Each structure stands twice: as structure tokens, then as C-alpha cells.
Amino acid sequence: xxxxxxxxxxxxxxxxxxxxxxxxxxxxxxxxxxxxxxxxxxxxxxxxxxxxxxxxxxxxxxxxxxxxxxxxxxxxxxxxxxxxxxxxxxxxxxxxxxxxxxxxxxxxxxxxxxxxxxxxxxxxxxxxxxxxxxxxxxxxxxxxxxxxxxxxxxxxxxxxxxxxxxxxxxxxxxxxxxxxxxxxxxxxxxxxxxxxxxxxxxxxxxxxxxxxxxxxxxxxxxxxxxxxxxxxxxxxxxxxxxxxxxxxxxxxxxxxxxxxxxxxxxxxxxxxxxxxxxxxxxxxxxxxxxxxxxxxxxxxxxxxxxxxxxxxxxxxxxxxxxxxxxxxxxxxxx
Ligand code: KG4
Ligand code: ZN
Numbered sequence: 001x002x003x004x005x006x007x008x009x010x011x012x013x014x015x016x017x018x019x020x021x022x023x024x025x026x027x028x029x030x031x032x033x034x035x036x037x038x039x040x041x042x043x044x045x046x047x048x049x050x051x052x053x054x055x056x057x058x059x060x061x062x063x064x065x066x067x068x069x070x071x072x073x074x075x076x077x078x079x080x081x082x083x084x085x086x087x088x089x090x091x092x093x094x095x096x097x098x099x100x101x102x103x104x105x106x107x108x109x110x111x112x113x114x115x116x117x118x119x120x121x122x123x124x125x126x127x128x129x130x131x132x133x134x135x136x137x138x139x140x141x142x143x144x145x146x147x148x149x150x151x152x153x154x155x156x157x158x159x160x161x162x163x164x165x166x167x168x169x170x171x172x173x174x175x176x177x178x179x180x181x182x183x184x185x186x187x188x189x190x191x192x193x194x195x196x197x198x199x200x201x202x203x204x205x206x207x208x209x210x211x212x213x214x215x216x217x218x219x220x221x222x223x224x225x226x227x228x229x230x231x232x233x234x235x236x237x238x239x240x241x242x243x244x245x246x247x248x249x250x251x252x253x254x255x256x257x258x259x260x261x262x263x264x265x266x267x268x269x270x271x272x273x274x275x276x277x278x279x280x281x282x283x284x285x286x287x288x289x290x291x292x293x294x295x296x297x298x299x300x301x302x303x304x305x306x307x308x309x310x311x312x313x314x315x316x317x318x319x320x321x322x323x324x325x326x327x328x329x330x331x332x333x334x
Contacts, residue, residue, distance in 0.1 A: 005071070006078050006316060007101075008309025009062075011094030012086025012114050013139070014045045016057040017305035018065035020076070024123060024313030029068035030299075030306040033057045036180065043179050044169065051089035058097050065305075073105050080312020083111035083322070084329030085140065091328035099324050110312045111322040115141055115334050116153065118269035120314065121300040121307035129264040129292070135254045137278070138270030139165035139180070142210045142250075144257050145334065150314045153334045156257060157208025164246060165272045167212035171219050171242050175235050186275050189243040192236030196222060198245040208253055215245055243277050251281045258291055267294045273301040 081098035172181020
């Protein structure tokens with residue numbers, strides 16, 4: 001059968017990205033223009049600035065992706081774009097670019113869920129083995145998803161408040177570390193020790209849900225109380241203790257779900273999958289259980305468009321198409 005070539009567009013947060021992927025597995029080009037530097041001085045993503053950057057960047061990123069793939073429009077079978085969830089103003093730039101291309105180049109349009117993209121980043125490495133368990137940990141999401149077939153997602157657990165990456169970013173602010181805080185805490189944690197027993201939010205015994213806002217409050221209170229008493233806590237120990245709590249909960253719940261659902265593979269996705277501590281904790285546990293664990297390389301963990309093209313390829317092959325009335329959606333079920 002003919003190879004399927006999909007062009008993917010991602011603009012849900014602070015990366016403007018376009019990629020071209022063959023058969024949902026082979027990256028022909030993967031261009032990411034990051035705005036992190038523009039948001040740094042505000043300590044987080046400013047939606048208005050994000051939208052403006054996307055408008056300025058999208059045409060150049062698109063041209064570069066076409067050039068790097070050395071491909072003509074004739075060879076492209078469809079346009080996949082993140083329709084949600086994310087910042088509406090940011091998403092709209094990608095959605096409108098995708099609609100304009102689909103219309104003018106006469107290509108099918110495929111709306112993709114951002115989290116499906118993060119999951120399918122793993123298929124750029126190796127074919128899926130079903131049933132599989134996906135742990136999605138990003139700045140906006142913390143979810144455990146069971147997949148029994150391509151394109152079918154069953155969310156078995158999710159965060160009830162903050163996402164894991166959000167907790168990292170908030171605690172990083174408390175420690176006066178630059179945005180994004182995840183990589184900073186990750187580095188700092190390696191130099192410290194777990195000297196503070198922060199709480200673990202296990203929730204109900206059978207629950208696969210997560211909660212990180214209590215942990216964040218506990219870090220805030222611990223820092224505040226130490227200050228009141230005139231004591232100083234080592235930032236590296238706070239980072240190590242916070243990270244230990246997050247990793248403990250994420251690892252324990254992922255292991256329990258993998259066993260209960262008898263999965264053949266575990267995959268990890270989202271920006272927090274770049275965390276060195278989390279990677280080694282999961283690697284150790286699943287090596288013991290002899291369940292294959294896959295974590296994408298760092299460049300595919302954080303937001304990119306190759307993952308959107310990869311998820312879009314499956315949707316395309318399953319005959320799913322979006323109309324030119326496709327809209328951006330701030331929140332959206334997987
Ligand atoms: O998937 P992503 O690029 O964007 C979203 O869709 O949210 O994830 C970004 C999040 C940020 O919260 C960032 O702090 C976190 O991933 N992150 C990390 C690490 N690298 C990025 N968190 C912990 N450890 C890291 N090494
Ligand atoms: Zn993401």
C-alpha cells in the first residue's frame with residue numbers, strides 16, 4: 001500500500017512547530033520554534049504574547065519544514081493540526097494555518113488532540129504493543145491512559161487539581177528558579193537529599209487519580225515556617241524532597257495500573273517525561289517487572305509537531321476527517 005505522508009502543525013502553547021512524517025513512524029522534518037525566552041521574564045507563558053509569536057513564526061516554520069523534508073505539496077496526503085486542549089488564541093493560529101493549507105492545496109484536514117500527539121510521539125520510536133498504558137505528564141496534564149487499539153483511549157486516572165509540570169513550575173518559582181521550572185528542579189534535586197518528608201497524595205486506595213496542589217502548599221508552608229524560625233533550608237534539599245514525592249506517586253500508580261490491566265507495554269509522554277529522576281525510577285521498576293517501558297528522546301517529550309503528524313496519520317488511516325469549520329478548543333476530552 002502507498003506510504004502516507006502527513007504534515008503536522010502544533011501551536012497549543014509556547015512552541016510553534018511544523019513537521020512532516022511518513023507512515024506515522026518516520027520523521028522527514030521536525031521544526032520547533034520555541035518562545036521560552038520571551039516568557040521567561042514573566043515567569044510563565046503569557047497567552048497574548050504566545051499568540052503573537054505564533055502568528056510571526058508559523059510561515060517561516062512551515063517553509064523550513066517543507067524545505068528540510070525536501071518534499072513537494074503533491075506528495076503530502078493530509079494536514080494534521082492540534083485542535084485542543086490548550087490556549088485558544090495560540091491554537092487558533094495553527095488551526096487557521098492548517099485550514100488555509102487544506103483549502104488551498106486541496107488536502108484532507110485532521111484535527112488532533114494534543115495528548116494523543118504526546119502518546120504517538122512514542123510510535124516514532126517503535127510500533128505499539130496493545131494493550132498499552134500511557135503516563136502523560138506535562139505542564140497541563142497528568143493522565144494514565146489505557147489503549148487497546150490505535151486511536152482508542154480510556155482515561156483511567158487524571159489530576160484533580162494541578163498537573164505535574166505545573167507543580168514543578170510553581171515550586172520552581174518558590175525557589176526563585178527561572179521558567180520553565182521542571183528542568184531546573186530536576187538539576188537541583190540531584191545535588192540535594194530528601195531531608196523533608198513531603199506528603200504523598202495517594203487519594204482513595206483504588207484511585208488512579210492524582211493531586212499535586214497539597215504538595216505545593218506543603219512546600220510553601222515549609223519554606224515559610226523555616227523563614228519564621230530564622231532557619232534556612234537548602235534549596236537543593238527542598239527540590240530533592242519535592243521531586244521524591246512526585247516520582248513516588250507517579251511511579252507507584254503507573255506500576256499498579258500496568259499490573260491490573262496486564263499491559264504489554266508502558267509508554268511515557270509529555271514534558272515531565274524528560275525528568276531524569278522519573279525516567280530512572282520507572283526504568284528500574286519496569287525492568288524488575290519485565291514489562292517493556294518506552295520513553296521518547298527529550299526532543300520528542302516536549303511539544304513538537306512530529307507527534308501531531310504521527311497521531312494524525314492513524315486518524316487519517318481510520319478515515320477521520322475534520323471540516324473547514326474546525327475550531328480551536330481550550331478543553332477537550334481525549
Ligand atoms: O509537554 P510540554 O512541553 O508542554 C505542555 O503540553 O504542557 O511540558 C512542559 C512541562 C513544563 O511544566 C516543564 O516544567 C516540564 O514539562 N518539564 C519538566 C522537565 N522538563 C520539562 N519537569 C520536570 N523535569 C524535567 N526535566
Ligand atoms: Zn504538551
